[in-house]
Amino acid sequence: MPRGPAGRPWRFDINLADDAVDPAPSHERLARALVREIQRGRLDAGALLPGSRVLAESLGVNRKVVVAALDELCAEGWLEAVPARGTRVASVLPTMPVADVHASRTNWHSTAENKPDLQVSDGAPDARLAPLEKIARAHRSALTKLSRGGLGYGSAAGDPVLREVLAKFVNQARGLSCNMDEILITRGSQGALSLVALTLCRPGDFVAVETPGYVPAWRAFELAGAGLVRIPVDEHGLVVDELEAHARALEGKLKALYVTPHHQYPTTVALSPERRSRLRALAAEYSFCLIEDDYDYEYHFDGTPLLPLSATHDPAVSTIYLGSFSKLIAPVFRVGYLVADAAFVKRASLVREIIDRQGDFVLERAIAEPIEDGELQRHARRARRVYRERRDTIVSLLQSDARLKDIVQVDCPAGGLAVWIRVNSDVSVSAWSRAAAQRGLRFAPGATHVEQGDPPAFRAGFASFSSAELERVVSVLSASLHDL
Amino acid sequence: MPRGPAGRPWRFDINLADDAVDPAPSHERLARALVREIQRGRLDAGALLPGSRVLAESLGVNRKVVVAALDELCAEGWLEAVPARGTRVASVLPTMPVADVHASRTNWHSTAENKPDLQVSDGAPDARLAPLEKIARAHRSALTKLSRGGLGYGSAAGDPVLREVLAKFVNQARGLSCNMDEILITRGSQGALSLVALTLCRPGDFVAVETPGYVPAWRAFELAGAGLVRIPVDEHGLVVDELEAHARALEGKLKALYVTPHHQYPTTVALSPERRSRLRALAAEYSFCLIEDDYDYEYHFDGTPLLPLSATHDPAVSTIYLGSFSKLIAPVFRVGYLVADAAFVKRASLVREIIDRQGDFVLERAIAEPIEDGELQRHARRARRVYRERRDTIVSLLQSDARLKDIVQVDCPAGGLAVWIRVNSDVSVSAWSRAAAQRGLRFAPGATHVEQGDPPAFRAGFASFSSAELERVVSVLSASLHDL
Numbered sequence: 001m002p003r004g005p006a007g008r009p010w011r012f013d014i015n016l017a018d019d020a021v022d023p024a025p026s027h028e029r030l031a032r033a034l035v036r037e038i039q040r041g042r043l044d045a046g047a048l049l050p051g052s053r054v055l056a057e058s059l060g061v062n063r064k065v066v067v068a069a070l071d072e073l074c075a076e077g078w079l080e081a082v083p084a085r086g087t088r089v090a091s092v093l094p095t096m097p098v099a100d101v102h103a104s105r106t107n108w109h110s111t112a113e114n115k116p117d118l119q120v121s122d123g124a125p126d127a128r129l130a131p132l133e134k135i136a137r138a139h140r141s142a143l144t145k146l147s148r149g150g151l152g153y154g155s156a157a158g159d160p161v162l163r164e165v166l167a168k169f170v171n172q173a174r175g176l177s178c179n180m181d182e183i184l185i186t187r188g189s190q191g192a193l194s195l196v197a198l199t200l201c202r203p204g205d206f207v208a209v210e211t212p213g214y215v216p217a218w219r220a221f222e223l224a225g226a227g228l229v230r231i232p233v234d235e236h237g238l239v240v241d242e243l244e245a246h247a248r249a250l251e252g253k254l255k256a257l258y259v260t261p262h263h264q265y266p267t268t269v270a271l272s273p274e275r276r277s278r279l280r281a282l283a284a285e286y287s288f289c290l291i292e293d294d295y296d297y298e299y300h301f302d303g304t305p306l307l308p309l310s311a312t313h314d315p316a317v318s319t320i321y322l323g324s325f326s327k328l329i330a331p332v333f334r335v336g337y338l339v340a341d342a343a344f345v346k347r348a349s350l351v352r353e354i355i356d357r358q359g360d361f362v363l364e365r366a367i368a369e370p371i372e373d374g375e376l377q378r379h380a381r382r383a384r385r386v387y388r389e390r391r392d393t394i395v396s397l398l399q400s401d402a403r404l405k406d407i408v409q410v411d412c413p414a415g416g417l418a419v420w421i422r423v424n425s426d427v428s429v430s431a432w433s434r435a436a437a438q439r440g441l442r443f444a445p446g447a448t449h450v451e452q453g454d455p456p457a458f459r460a461g462f463a464s465f466s467s468a469e470l471e472r473v474v475s476v477l478s479a480s481l482h483d484l
Numbered sequence: 485m486p487r488g489p490a491g492r493p494w495r496f497d498i499n500l501a502d503d504a505v506d507p508a509p510s511h512e513r514l515a516r517a518l519v520r521e522i523q524r525g526r527l528d529a530g531a532l533l534p535g536s537r538v539l540a541e542s543l544g545v546n547r548k549v550v551v552a553a554l555d556e557l558c559a560e561g562w563l564e565a566v567p568a569r570g571t572r573v574a575s576v577l578p579t580m581p582v583a584d585v586h587a588s589r590t591n592w593h594s595t596a597e598n599k600p601d602l603q604v605s606d607g608a609p610d611a612r613l614a615p616l617e618k619i620a621r622a623h624r625s626a627l628t629k630l631s632r633g634g635l636g637y638g639s640a641a642g643d644p645v646l647r648e649v650l651a652k653f654v655n656q657a658r659g660l661s662c663n664m665d666e667i668l669i670t671r672g673s674q675g676a677l678s679l680v681a682l683t684l685c686r687p688g689d690f691v692a693v694e695t696p697g698y699v700p701a702w703r704a705f706e707l708a709g710a711g712l713v714r715i716p717v718d719e720h721g722l723v724v725d726e727l728e729a730h731a732r733a734l735e736g737k738l739k740a741l742y743v744t745p746h747h748q749y750p751t752t753v754a755l756s757p758e759r760r761s762r763l764r765a766l767a768a769e770y771s772f773c774l775i776e777d778d779y780d781y782e783y784h785f786d787g788t789p790l791l792p793l794s795a796t797h798d799p800a801v802s803t804i805y806l807g808s809f810s811k812l813i814a815p816v817f818r819v820g821y822l823v824a825d826a827a828f829v830k831r832a833s834l835v836r837e838i839i840d841r842q843g844d845f846v847l848e849r850a851i852a853e854p855i856e857d858g859e860l861q862r863h864a865r866r867a868r869r870v871y872r873e874r875r876d877t878i879v880s881l882l883q884s885d886a887r888l889k890d891i892v893q894v895d896c897p898a899g900g901l902a903v904w905i906r907v908n909s910d911v912s913v914s915a916w917s918r919a920a921a922q923r924g925l926r927f928a929p930g931a932t933h934v935e936q937g938d939p940p941a942f943r944a945g946f947a948s949f950s951s952a953e954l955e956r957v958v959s960v961l962s963a964s965l966h967d968l
Contacts (some may be wrong), residue, residue, distance in 0.1 A: 045533055124637075136627045140620045146816055153608075153815055187671070187840035194839045198707065203687065223707075277543065288551045331637055332630055354703045355678045356671035360818055360844060 008407065022163075024131040026466055027062060034069065038089055044270060047387060048088045049079070057352050072466055116475055120443035121461035122266065123296065123418035127330035129383050132377050135329070135366050156352040157345060158185025158337075159364035165372045166337060173377070174297055174322065175311040181342040184349060185359050188334035189295055189324040191218040192323035193258075195355065196291060196320055196338060199348045201226035203214055205255040207291075208236050212449035212457075214265045214293065226255065230451070233245060237264050238272030239392045240278045247286040255265030256289040256320075261309055262297060263416035266449045266459035270306060270414060280309065284316035296327045298380040299463070301388040309338065318440035335359070335367055387417060387463045389437060390470060397474040404478050417463035421427060423456045427484065430454045435483040441476040510545060511552035512952055518553065519562055522573055530574045532936040533563070555698070559612055559870065559950050572708030602957055604927035604943035605903035606750065607780065611629065611814035613867050615859050621815070623850035640665065640836040641829060642669025642821075645846035649856045650821060657783055660805065661796035665826040667834060669843050672818035673779055673808040677742075679803055679839065680775060680822060683832040686712035689739040691775075694722050696933035696941075698749045698777065701742050713937070720746050721755030724762045733771040740804075745793055746781060747900035750933045750943035754790060754898060764793065766922055768800040775804045780811040782864040783947070785872040804828065808869055809851060811901060812864060819843070844847040844874060871901060871947045876952060878903060878946040881958040888962050900949035907940045911968065914938045919967040925960040 017259045036382055037043045052070065056063040069088050071081040080090045109138070121406040128484065130200065157163065163180040169432070170176045170183075186192035193216065201207065203225030209218055211230040218228055230248045232239045238259055247254050259279070261271035271279070283290050300306075310321035324336035396413045409422045424431055429445040436443060446455035460469060503513060521527045533539065536554065540547040554571050555760040557563040641647065646943045654660045654667075670676040677700065685691065687709030693702055695714040702712055713730045714722045722743055731738050743763070745755035755763070767774050776793045782789075794805035810818035822832070825857045836842070854860040880897045882905065884887055906912055913929040930939035946954060 121637075132627060136624045139627070140624060143616060143620045143623070143816075154603075190838070191840035203709075216838065216841070223835070223838050225687075253913070287953065332627075332844075332846055334840065334842070351707070354674070354700065355709050356675035356818065358818070360816075361846065362816055363844065363847075 010381050023178065024245040027065045027072065030065060030069040031072045031468070032063065032166065034073060038078060039403065043089050045089050047374075048086055049081070051086055052464070053482055070466070072211045096327070099125075104227065104386045117440045117442060118465075118476070120441065120473060121418075122444065122459050123327070123416060123461040124331050125329070125383065125417060126386070126464045129379070129386060130329045130427055131370055131379050132330070134375055135272060135333075136404070138369040139362060139366035141365075142362045142369075145439050146362055146365060148385075154358055154361055156358045157183070158359050159361045159368065162364040162368040162371075165368045169369055169371050169377075170321075170323065170339060174294070174305075175238065175307045177311075177313065177337060180338050182339055182345055184340075185343045185364055186338060187356070187359060188326055188331075189293065189322055189336040190220070191292075191334065192322045192324070192336045192338045193217045194223065195348055195352055196322075197221045197224035197226065198350060199223070199344070199356070200289065201255055201349045204253065204464065206250055206253050207255055208257040208288075210264065211451070212266055212446065212455065213258075214260065214461075217293070217451060218336055220449065221258070224241055231257075233267055233269070235269055237269050237275055238262060238279070238281065240275045244282055247282060247288065253285070254288045255288060256291050256292045256412045257283070257481055258293065259309075260293045260295070262294050262300070262306055263413065265293070265295070266418070266446070267420045267457075268411075268413035268416050268418060268459075269420075273306075274433070276306075276309060279284060280312065281315050283318070283452055284314070287318075289318045289320060291322065291323045293323070295324055295417050297323065299384055299417055301384065301391060304412045305415065328376065329367070333367065383463075383478075389468065392420070393467050393470050394465075394474065397470060398477075401474055401478045403481055418459050418461040419459055421458055423458070428454055429456060429458050431478060431484055432477075433458070435480040436476055438483065439476045439480050441473060441480070442478075466480050498640070511549045511556065512855060513805065514543070514545065514549060514553040518557060522562055527573050529573050531684045532570055535570055543803045549838060556950055556952070559610060563755075565773050567963055580675040600925045601926055601961070602923065602949075602953065605902075605944040606928065606932075606943050607811070607900060608815050608948045609811050609813070609867065609901060610870070610948045612814065613863070613870060614813045615854055615863050616814070618854055618859055619817075619850050622853040623846060625847045626849035626853075630716055630849060638842055638845055638897065640833040640842045641667070642843050646848040646852040646855075649852045653855050653861075654805075654823060656808075658778070659791040660788075660823060661795075661797065663870050666823055666829055668822050668824075668829045668836070669848055670820045670822060670836075671840070671843060673777065673806055674700055674812055675818065676700045676806045676808075676820045676822045677777075678707065679836055680806075681705045681710065681834055682839070683709035683828070683835045684773065686710070686738055688737065690730075690734050691735050692741040692772075694743060694748060695935070696750055696930065696939065697742075697764070698744065701777070701935060705742070708943070709888055713738065715720055715741075717748055717753070719753055721745060721753050721759055722763070722765065724759045727763075727789045728766055731766060731772065736771070738770060738772045740775050741767070742775045742777065742911050743778045743793075744779065746778050746784070747789055747897065749777070749779070750902070750930070751904045751941075752895075752897035752900050752902060752943075753904075757790075760790075760793060764796065764798065764801050766800070768798070773804060774808065777806045779806070780900050781807065782812055783868055783901055785868065785869055785875060786898045789899065802828075806904055811947070812860065817847065818853065819847060867947075874949065874951065875903070877951050878944070878949075878954050878958065881954060885958055885962045886960070887965055902943050902945040905942055905944055907942070909940045911940065912938055912966070913940060913942050913959055915968055916961075916964060917942070919964040922967065925957060925962050925964070927961075943961075 019334060021291040052066045054065055056066045070079060073088065074081055078090055079087050082088050160180065162185055163183045167178050167180045167183055171178065186195055197220040201224040205226045206229050207226045208229040208231050210231065210233050215354060220230060231243045243257065261276060263270065279290070290309055294308050309323055310319040319340070321339040322336065325333050326336065391412065395410055398408060398410050407424050407427060410419050413419055430447055433443055433445040443458060443460060446457040447453065449459065465473060536547050536550045554563060558565055558571065562574055563571050566572050575641060646669055647667045651662050651664045651667055655662065666858055672677055681704040685705060685708040689710045690713050691705040691710045692713040692715050694715065694717050705712060715727050727741065747754065763774070774793055778792050781789060789921065794803040803817045803824070805823040806820065809817050810820065875896065879894055882892055882894050890913060891908050894903050897903055914931055917927055917929045927944060928943060930941040931937065933943065949957060
């Protein structure tokens with residue numbers, strides 16, 4: 001007989017409304033019912049749940065339904081899996097987004113009556129899936145070791161242990177062939193972008209960028225004094241012909257191309273194999289550097305991930321490869337990296353010393369641990385399965401919604417944590433975004449990804465949402481179309 | 485009867501060489517003897533020691549000697565105090581400096597036979613005194629809260645909780661009067677310097693700096709395209725007359741003065757009250773900004789700390805005040821801050837988004853906790869006592885060494901974590917530094933703090949060293965003079 005938190009025997013008196021009353025799938029109804037029990041305090045933080053078999057029997061439902069409900073609640077952060085012991089109520093229950101914490105300074109549990117705003121990201125992962133406990137433990141032990149040990153100053157290129165572990169990781173997982181002297185640990189991908197820009201560019205230089213594209217990267221090149229050359233993107237990625245015309249016209253002043261070939265930001269398309277090889281040839285001919293931002297390599301769902309441009313070694317092509325742990329773990333970990341030849345890493349280290357001397361060695365060491373022991377790779381595989389399902393869910397919800405299906409077009413992306421939603425040109429996406437905000441759904445219109453104008457499209461991150469949350473996203477999108 | 489780690493009763497068979505054999509003070513001899521016991525494994529990690537009274541009796545020494553020895557070993561990280569339980573062997577024993585960890589990848593305990601290099605910092609605190617356990621716990625709880633809670637993106641100005649707590653802290657402790665909108669959390673003081681430089685300066689601007697001075701700050705202004713104007717420093721601090729001449733000649737192109745008025749870097753002198761008021765008047769007259777780096781405010785030993793220049797509110801004078809937790813806790817925590825008017829904080833936040841988007845909210849929240857509950861302030865008071873003693877120790881060691889006393893001159897600084905050691909002009913400090921390195925002592929010559937030349941002086945941080953370590957520093961300094 002399962003026992004309650006204080007050892008009292010109790011029964012799961014969960015009232016599952018039947019199919020006729022509530023059309024949601026039964027695992028969803030069970031999940032909501034369990035959340036209510038937690039919110040009422042009948043299930044305390046830390047309380048161990050009975051096994052799925054016992055639960056299924058006592059509730060009179062199929063065991064698969066129970067497993068699906070528990071999985072969902074683990075992903076949402078209400079429950080957590082305890083190795084070899086089962087599932088328990090999370091010690092810290094889901095709270096509101098960081099940005100809003102200050103307003104209330106108290107934990108706040110979402111209830112059916114008082115739903116928090118949903119924020120559609122540009123492709124954030126679900127931090128609820130990440131091995132945070134493991135990283136917290138590793139952080140604590142790294143803190144004790146590194147703080148006691150010495151002055152706390154070290155190489156501006158980053159913690160040597162993480163650089164070594166990471167070299168192995170990118171060589172195995174992404175087909176690169178680098179050693180630790182070719183790696184520099186950065187403050188997230190933005191830290192890598194500003195560092196590359198300030199190391200590479202002088203006033204008078206030009207950098208080519210994709211448009212629509214990742215505007216924070218544009219700003220980094222501008223901060224370093226570079227001028228921008230905007231190259232359009234079509235369904236095969238960057239239009240290489242246009243790039244060639246500019247490279248020729250700029251006569252040696254084109255310093256670099258910033259490109260997202262794997263899952264173009266924001267359109268999600270992959271750069272075609274033919275354009276990839278033309279790009280490399282152009283880089284060699286016009287001596288510009290390829291800055292390849294591979295921000296979510298792990299999350300490729302259909303077919304094999306394309307190898308990075310930087311994976312083909314060719315002494316005539318100079319590449320700087322950028323990666324990050326923000327997508328692989330959680331954005332709150334501002335740790336990214338660049339891979340480039342050792343001479344560039346040295347130059348960038350000198351600039352890095354000026355920018356902020358060095359990174360956070362404690363955090364860097366803490367992240368090295370789950371890479372070294374394979375936990376991060378296992379997490380990536382698990383997360384990939386979850387995100388693929390969520391991608392399928394959002395695409396099918398968008399395609400089947402009665403109102404939306406005539407207004408939007410969405411191609412199922414082969415990878416990445418966001419979809420690119422194209423909208424009939426008679427709809428102003430900026431106006432739609434404002435209307436949705438009134439209904440508690442915040443999303444950035446396509447205007448975010450261009451210098452000016454209101455393109456008929458937007459990027460919607462899906463990976464951080466459970467299927468129930470995705471349903472809410474799509475239903476608010478649909479409802480707010482009406483308000484326009 | 486005290487019991488050993490496994491509950492076995494044991495006696496402290498510590499063999500204290502008597503005064504005739506070993507001239508070290510008896511608490512030093514006891515401390516070294518205890519370290520040997522730990523290294524031999526007779527005292528396990530975590531083992532609780534008998535009380536000082538019991539220890540004193542069984543060793544036949546004065547209890548004060550025992551207390552002094554235990555204090556010293558706590559400071560060095562061999563022992564740790566357990567609230568209400570006494571003193572135990574540290575769970576993690578002192579290891580080598582971060583920068584060297586990679587070479588061996590194993591923990592390494594210093595022994596009398598195989599001493600590690602001593603690295604004289606430019607004024608680092610002793611991380612062994614810092615409330616690291618508390619911060620580690622706070623970090624873990626912040627990680628769980630913030631990562632589960634949301635996307636992990638927030639304001640580029642930093643964690644709102646830390647900004648609020650910090651505003652109270654600097655208002656109370658340093659006489660400022662700011663609110664959280666006037667605070668921006670940075671990546672250590674270097675992160676503040678590069679951010680201020682990139683926000684404030686354009687190519688063609690000039691920034692005045694002290695010379696000798698803090699060269700990493702110079703590099704930040706140069707990175708932003710500014711030209712430098714070097715102003716000399718004498719025994720009253722920055723020579724304000726020279727500054728005035730330059731301000732007049734530059735006709736409005738002098739954007740800012742970077743100054744360390746409290747404990748000038750590297751000379752440790754305080755800016756005289758008369759010059760402080762002239763400086764403020766000049767800043768108003770020539771409309772340049774005062775960038776005041778108050779990197780170790782807490783550590784003022786003699787008399788009351790001078791109020792920051794930024795504490796006097798005057799709408800005609802624009803100030804940017806820089807502080808950091810690197811000195812207050814440990815350099816491994818790369819968290820600093822700037823205090824300026826809200827409009828500047830907004831502009832700097834936009835630049836910060838380009839540099840690295842935002843800080844580490846988990847670490848920032850973890851640091852807010854010990855400020856809010858007063859633990860950090862208690863730590864600062866304790867550390868101040870320890871550092872004052874260490875200052876007195878290094879000054880008296882330098883003044884009493886038979887060889888050094890004729891070669892060096894050192895004034896006892898009123899505050900700060902370093903002394904400025906002036907050297908007879910016939911000694912090349914760079915050559916001395918190289919000779920000392922051969923004997924395992926690394927220190928930076930005065931050449932580090934000027935654009936060119938080998939000034940007859942150097943800065944020596946003392947705060948991270950126990951008295952035994954300070955003795956070793958001075959004895960190697962003395963011995964290596966012979967090698968020149």
